[in-house]
Ligand code: HEC
């Protein structure tokens with residue numbers, strides 16, 4: 492894929508010490524979709540990045556860059572950041588990890604939370620953790636605090652083979668899920684609260700690093716109350 496230097500992997504990129512000051516400049520582009528706060532959008536087109544483990548952010552950027560994860564709208568931006576060098580990837584990731592999470596991620600309709608909890612406990616928590624907190628070391632994503640519709644769609648795509656980097660064991664456990672079960676487990680996950688110290692004080696919090704007149708691509712990008 493035209494790398495002048497060795498193809499990236501999570502270990503080589505995470506070994507670089509990221510500079511959040513430099514990463515802030517690179518993040519300006521990302522903010523167009525992921526919002527200046529890194530909160531993504533409630534309807535789930537753009538995932539929240541804030542709160543996610545650095546190794547997970549790095550792995551997803553690599554997978555998108557290398558064509559292991561289909562995310563067409565992201566490709567020009569993952570290409571661009573890798574073209575600037577692995578250090579730029581480390582920088583932007585280190586900036587993202589300074590951002591607090593939204594206090595108000597979207598959740599499901601609450602109809603099947605008991606079923607969702609059962610499925611999660613039996614089939615998901617061994618990797619994603621009791622509170623869906625993930626695991627940086629193993630690049631298991633944090634799922635808590637993410638928007639319901641995004642989580643729902645990822646599970647569906649993993650089941651349908653549309654997200655090709657999905658963990659194989661996970662794909663097998665999701666393969667037999669009905670639509671109701673996918674919605675139930677996504678709903679349950681969306682209601683697991685992150686630690687208070689990871690979350691912004693208020694839904695009105697705005698990232699002071701970006702100007703007030705910042706215009707983002709999704710018209711409803713600001714997670715208004
Ligand atoms: C034009 C819109 C757009 C821009 C700009 C953009 N992204 Fe994304 N990004 C997306 C979309 C859409 C997805 C989700 C793809 C999917 O649903 O599978 C995504 C997913 C991601 C993910 C995976 C998240 C997860 O939970 O797995 C990471 C990491 C990411 N983007 C980082 C970045 C960074 C860093 C930048 C800037 C260098 C950036 N994005 C710029 C649209 C964008």
Ligand code: HEC
Nearest residue numbers: 614615618630631632642645646656657658660661664676
């Ligand atoms: C064997 C370990 C394992 C199990 C069990 C597992 N997962 Fe995962 N999950 C992963 C890994 C690893 C990834 C990241 C894969 C990648 O790089 O795309 C992931 C990614 C995800 C994502 C995408 C997160 C994002 O930010 O894009 C969702 C949603 C998810 N898992 C939900 C579930 C659910 C629901 C279950 C239970 C039915 C489950 N997982 C079971 C390991 C697991």
